[in-house]
Amino acid sequence: MTGVVRSPAGHLGLGRRESPQRNHIPGESSMWFFVIGDLIIFGAYFVAYVYYRGQQPDLFLESQARLNLDIGAANTVVLLTSSLFVALGTSAARSGRTATGVRLFGIALALGAAFPVLKLFEYVPEIVAGVTPGTNLFFMYYFVMTGLHLCHVMLGLVILCFVLRNLRGPAAPKISFVETAATYWHMVDVLWLVLFALLYVMR
Amino acid sequence: MSDAVATAPPPTEPAQPRRRSRKLDQWIAFGTVPFFFTLFGIVFVPLSWMMPPRSPSSSSSQIVEFMQSHNLLIACAILTLSFGLAPLSNAVYLTQIKRMSVSPVFRYSLMVGAMSGAIVGMLFPMFCFGLGSFRDGYDPAILAMLYDFGYLAYIGSLGCFCVMWMSFGLAIILDKNNVLPKWLGYYTVWQYVTELMAAPVWISTSGPFAWNGLMTFWFAMVIYVPWQIIVYVCIYRSIKNQPDRELENA
Numbered sequence: 001m002t003g004v005v006r007s008p009a010g011h012l013g014l015g016r017r018e019s020p021q022r023n024h025i026p027g028e029s030s031m032w033f034f035v036i037g038d039l040i041i042f043g044a045y046f047v048a049y050v051y052y053r054g055q056q057p058d059l060f061l062e063s064q065a066r067l068n069l070d071i072g073a074a075n076t077v078v079l080l081t082s083s084l085f086v087a088l089g090t091s092a093a094r095s096g097r098t099a100t101g102v103r104l105f106g107i108a109l110a111l112g113a114a115f116p117v118l119k120l121f122e123y124v125p126e127i128v129a130g131v132t133p134g135t136n137l138f139f140m141y142y143f144v145m146t147g148l149h150l151c152h153v154m155l156g157l158v159i160l161c162f163v164l165r166n167l168r169g170p171a172a173p174k175i176s177f178v179e180t181a182a183t184y185w186h187m188v189d190v191l192w193l194v195l196f197a198l199l200y201v202m203r
Numbered sequence: 204m205s206d207a208v209a210t211a212p213p214p215t216e217p218a219q220p221r222r223r224s225r226k227l228d229q230w231i232a233f234g235t236v237p238f239f240f241t242l243f244g245i246v247f248v249p250l251s252w253m254m255p256p257r258s259p260s261s262s263s264s265q266i267v268e269f270m271q272s273h274n275l276l277i278a279c280a281i282l283t284l285s286f287g288l289a290p291l292s293n294a295v296y297l298t299q300i301k302r303m304s305v306s307p308v309f310r311y312s313l314m315v316g317a318m319s320g321a322i323v324g325m326l327f328p329m330f331c332f333g334l335g336s337f338r339d340g341y342d343p344a345i346l347a348m349l350y351d352f353g354y355l356a357y358i359g360s361l362g363c364f365c366v367m368w369m370s371f372g373l374a375i376i377l378d379k380n381n382v383l384p385k386w387l388g389y390y391t392v393w394q395y396v397t398e399l400m401a402a403p404v405w406i407s408t409s410g411p412f413a414w415n416g417l418m419t420f421w422f423a424m425v426i427y428v429p430w431q432i433i434v435y436v437c438i439y440r441s442i443k444n445q446p447d448r449e450l451e452n453a
Contacts, residue, residue, distance in 0.1 A: 034389035041393060041426070048417055052410070134406045144403060144412070148396065 026090075027180035035187045038152075042191055046198060049141050053202075056137065061203070063138035066131065071122040072200040075115055076192065079153075082111035083189040086160075090182045093167060094175055101178075102167045109160045112185070115153050119146070142199055149191055156181075156188045225450055229442050232295045236435060239288040242281070251278035253332065256354055256415040259408045263343045270335035270346040279333030286325060293317045296434070299441045300371070302449055303378035309370040316367030320360060327356035358414040359404045368395040383437050390430055397423035 025032065053060045089104030133143040163181045167173045247254040251274050257265070269275065293314070300310050331353035335346050368391055375388030401419045403412035411417040 028385070030385035030389060033386040034392070037389070037393065041396070041422070044422060044425075045418065048411060048422075133403060137410055137412075140403055140407065140410075140412050144400065144418070148399065151396075151399070 027176060027183045031180045031183050035183060038187060039190070042194070045145060046194060049145070049198060052137060052141070059136060060138045063136060063142075064200070064202075066126075067142070067200055068122050068125075069200055071118050072196055075118050075122075076196050078111050078114050078118065079189050079192050082108045082115075083186055085111065086182050086185045089163075090178055093173055093178045098167055098173055101173075102164060105160060105164050105167065108185075109157065109164065112153065112157050112160060116150060116157075119150055145195055145199065149188070149195055152188045152191065156185050159184055225447060225452065226442060226445070228452060229295060229298060232291045233439065233442060235288050236292040236295065239285060239292060240431065242285055242288075246278045246281050250281075251275045251332075253278065253328075256358060256420060257350075258415055259351070259354065259413050261350075263347060266347050266350045267343050270332065270350055271339065271341075272336060275332055276336035279329045279336070282329050283326070283333065286321070286329070289321050289325070290318075295438060295442075296371075298451075299382055299438055299445070300374055302380060302382045302445065303374050304380045305374045305377050309374040312370040313367050313374070316363045316365075316370065320363035320367055323356055323363060324360035325357075327360075328353040331356065354414050355404065358401055358420060361398050361402055365395055365398045368392070368398065382441055387433065387437050390433065393426050394430060397426055 085104050085108035089101045089108060092098075092104055093101035131139055133140045159181045163178055166177055251272070252269075253275070257269060261269075297310060297314060300313065303309075331349045335341065335349045335353075372388045372391035372395060375383045375391060376385060378388075401423060404414040404416075404419050407413045407416065407419075412419055414420060
């Protein structure tokens with residue numbers, strides 16, 4: 001993508017040096033279709049959640065108090081930091097500093113991989129204590145939404161592995177793929193922020 | 204046949220009528236798809252009111268009234284008869300998927316997923332509902348069980364469809380021949396997500412996660428119905444753009 005977009009700038013040269021970068025949509029457009037659609041779908045789920053929460057506010061508040069806020073907050077920090085490293089890695093890869101990009105994406109992947117591990121430490125004690133999706137509507141929402149998000153994280157980790165392979169490969173790295181992956185990872189991040197706010201923090 | 208012997212200029216001319224007829228098989232199978240889905244819609248909604256799903260917490264008398272209705276028997280008979288059209292629509296999709304540059308594993312997973320999914324997701328409920336309305340005077344408890352069986356099989360037949368959507372979606376995304384647009388692949392992945400969302404129907408008997416709930420049924424429908432129409436249009440374009448040399452019945 002970038003290669004294609006940049007080349008006309010080279011030809012036109014004068015005065016338009018900035019515009020290709022500005023007009024350029026990072027990554028593949030089909031990924032943007034996915035991201036926007038996914039946000040709409042999750043948005044609908046969030047609205048439904050808030051609606052049902054409004055029906056039984058006491059039950060939701062009581063159940064919410066039983067969640068492990070510390071692990072939730074730790075996961076937020078982990079995911080945000082990981083996203084930061086993905087952004088730094090993408091910019092490094094764009095400017096041709098591939099080795100730095102590999103290192104930054106490696107850190108992002110390690111931080112991202114901590115997310116499911118922390119989630120495990122959150123889920124297992126809850127399930128052992130008898131808190132399951134069948135407990136009440138809040139926990140159904142909690143397990144379904146965080147579980148769905150966890151699937152997104154797992155897929156994101158696989159994609160990050162492919163980014164590393166792409167950057168370390170013998171051929172020149174495909175920047176559009178790096179950008180596509182970064183776009184996806186940021187979406188996972190945004191979804192978690194809203195999930196965390198709705199499920200853990202909202203009073 | 205004499206064309207083959209003829210010299211250079213003629214081939215363009217006889218190719219024209221032949222090209223149309225050479226995709227006729229695909230077009231006929233393709234034409235059955237809207238017929239099937241229209242029939243599907245009519246039978247499910249206005250004829251029997253099986254859909255939208257009735258509540259899992261319906262009272263015994265409501266269940267008996269529904270399960271013993273005459274229209275339900277007719278609906279089930281029509282569906283078990285026309286059920287054979289489902290393989291035809293899948294055949295059209297599979298013919299196009301075969302052109303993709305992906306492992307045949309995707310295609311076979313889709314095929315088997317669609318088959319087993321149709322058995323659990325369609326034949327099981329049809330037999331349950333049809334059986335309930337077949338004879339008068341069944342014990343209400345038996346009818347309630349058939350009712351649960353029917354709806355759980357219909358909405359909660361998860362695994363086969365998960366595999367089916369995922370292999371369809373991944374095949375489109377990984378394909379390098381651009382047989383179907385990439386965004387359709389991502390759309391198909393959402394279908395997979397809606398199947399995951401339907402898992403709680405095995406736990407909830409009321410509210411948004413029950414089999415007639417907002418989260419498990421209505422959101423899934425909002426995604427599924429446009430998907431079915433969009434896939435139809437995309438497959439149409441894909442068949443139209445298929446070059447003659449890629450046809451297998453040449």
